[in-house]
Amino acid sequence: MVSIDVWNASVEFPIFDAKTRSLKKAVLGKAGGKISSDAKVPVIEALQDINISLRHGDRVGLVGHNGAGKSTLLRLLSGIYEPTRGNSRVVGKVAPVFDLGVGMDPEISGHENIIIRGLFLGMTRAQMEKRVDDIADFTELGNYLNMPLRTYSTGMRVRLALGVVTSIDPEILLLDEGIGAVDAAFLERARDRLNDLVRRSGLLVFASHSDEFLMELCNSAIWMDQGRMKMQGGLREVLTAYKGHDPFQNVPQHVLDRLAAVGGSA
Numbered sequence: 001m002v003s004i005d006v007w008n009a010s011v012e013f014p015i016f017d018a019k020t021r022s023l024k025k026a027v028l029g030k031a032g033g034k035i036s037s038d039a040k041v042p043v044i045e046a047l048q049d050i051n052i053s054l055r056h057g058d059r060v061g062l063v064g065h066n067g068a069g070k071s072t073l074l075r076l077l078s079g080i081y082e083p084t085r086g087n088s089r090v091v092g093k094v095a096p097v098f099d100l101g102v103g104m105d106p107e108i109s110g111h112e113n114i115i116i117r118g119l120f121l122g123m124t125r126a127q128m129e130k131r132v133d134d135i136a137d138f139t140e141l142g143n144y145l146n147m148p149l150r151t152y153s154t155g156m157r158v159r160l161a162l163g164v165v166t167s168i169d170p171e172i173l174l175l176d177e178g179i180g181a182v183d184a185a186f187l188e189r190a191r192d193r194l195n196d197l198v199r200r201s202g203l204l205v206f207a208s209h210s211d212e213f214l215m216e217l218c219n220s221a222i223w224m225d226q227g228r229m230k231m232q233g234g235l236r237e238v239l240t241a242y243k244g245h246d247p248f249q250n251v252p253q254h255v256l257d258r259l260a261a262v263g264g265s266a
């Protein structure tokens with residue numbers, strides 16, 4: 001059974017560049033983590049005192065201003081960062097989807113990239129070979145799949161990457177908001193695949209600035225603020241507190257019904 005547990009975890013980035021000493025005097029705005037001023041070198045306190053316990057079936061949205069610590073938290077959960085203090089334990093195979101294009105090689109074909117990217121996300125070559133046709137159909141890239149990736153437009157790369165990402169079977173899916181940068185029309189086509197992906201995943205943690213995406217995929221949320229967890233609870237409750245208004249209020253009933261049907265937040 002998959003699980004994520006984090007106890008009193010902090011992640012700090014010491015900044016050794018002498019020029020950054022002036023940072024110590026910096027006044028922080030709303031965006032960004034906390035910069036500690038008492039240490040010898042300035043330290044960015046990206047995460048402080050994080051306590052999380054997630055189990056199979058949890059679908060958690062991470063919300064918060066720029067620099068609040070969402071991406072750092074995802075990297076902590078994926079094992080890319082170790083906590084500077086405290087502990088974390090993740091049981092299950094993690095698929096980190098932080099940057100849609102990461103692990104793609106511009107010099108090899110779309111087909112080959114499908115396999116490579118799948119391997120990077122924890123799949124086997126045999127599993128990916130079985131999915132290539134389905135991914136090719138979805139991307140509508142046709143003969144381009146035999147061409148090197150460098151010949152693709154940005155949108156074509158995103159189609160390929162999204163096709164691969166939505167084909168995997170992750171135990172724990174960690175999604176960063178890059179996925180929200182996809183254009184609306186294609187996203188509409190990807191909607192069902194994304195929902196299926198999330199349904200197949202044992203556990204989802206998704207950092208996003210998009211209410212629509214969060215409503216679609218998540219049922220609870222954590223509000224990050226300057227590296228700390230400001231609030232944790234149901235998605236609607238947390239989004240309402242974070243935004244200062246209830247974003248569900250303006251959602252038409254038929255959309256709420258559809259979200260309820262796919263197991264979303266409504």
Ligand SMILES: Nc1ncnc2c1ncn2[C@@H]1O[C@H](COP(=O)(O)OP(=O)(O)OP(=O)(O)O)[C@@H](O)[C@H]1O
Pocket residue numbers: 013032033034044045046064065066067068069070071072073207224
């Ligand atoms: N590698 C790093 N070195 C130094 N500081 C970092 C590093 N990564 C993140 N930070 C700092 O940690 C804090 C949290 O950043 P993080 O990227 O986790 O925020 P975020 O909530 O994902 O922001 P956004 O919504 O803009 O993506 C910020 O103050 C950032 O400047």
